[in-house]
Amino acid sequence: MVSARATAAAVRDPELPVVTIEELGILRDVTERDGRVTVTITPTYSGCPAMDVIRADITAALHADGYRDVEVATSLAEPWTTDWITPAGQAKLQRAGIAPPAKKTVLTLTVRCPRCGSPDTQELSRFGATACKALWRCRACREPFERVKAI
Ligand SMILES: [Zn+2]
Known part of the structure; x- marks a missing residue:
């Protein structure tokens, strides 16, 4: 078993x-x-x-x-944050073209495109295909991508 x-x-x-x-x-x-x-x-x-x-x-x-x-x-005793995503999980999200959320502890001013890596991105909608993801678009390669929402 x-x-x-x-x-x-x-x-x-x-x-x-x-x-x-x-x-x-x-x-x-x-x-x-x-x-x-x-x-x-x-x-x-x-x-x-x-x-x-x-x-x-x-x-x-x-x-x-x-x-x-x-x-x-x-359990809501400790709120989930994106820091809880394991390194393996982060790598899998990256490979799937879903931008892993930046670590809360690191100041990031830009969201990088998971396809071409360009920091020239914009949020299109707070809500992507599902309520837990936001829809972004890369201005360099013009590809939309989804990003897991950080709290
Ligand atoms: Zn791109």
Whole structure:
């Protein structure tokens, strides 16, 4: 039997299917007690509709691996920030053409185009294909790209 932790960690983010919820940094804890699995996640930002999907996906994945009693809890004790995205997750987002959000601790004045690297970019819309991504456009190569919203 795959561990409950490994099963939960392998669940992909519905907004950003190139990364798992562990790589995105929203998987906080997985505990097993008396046959009950409790998975704790932190939403990427409040109101992100993907959280319901993630909750359902985690439950379905654990059920498929034989865990019958599954609870998905939400923890808001520590707010998620883009700093929680793992280096592997950042690299995957970059390869997928989704600009990884800049580290909060680093002052960045520009968003670089994930395709050509040009800093000459502009935000077109706060809302991209999904509520969790904003739509940007590169003025150098004229390609639109999506960027994970930073808080
Ligand atoms: Zn570009």
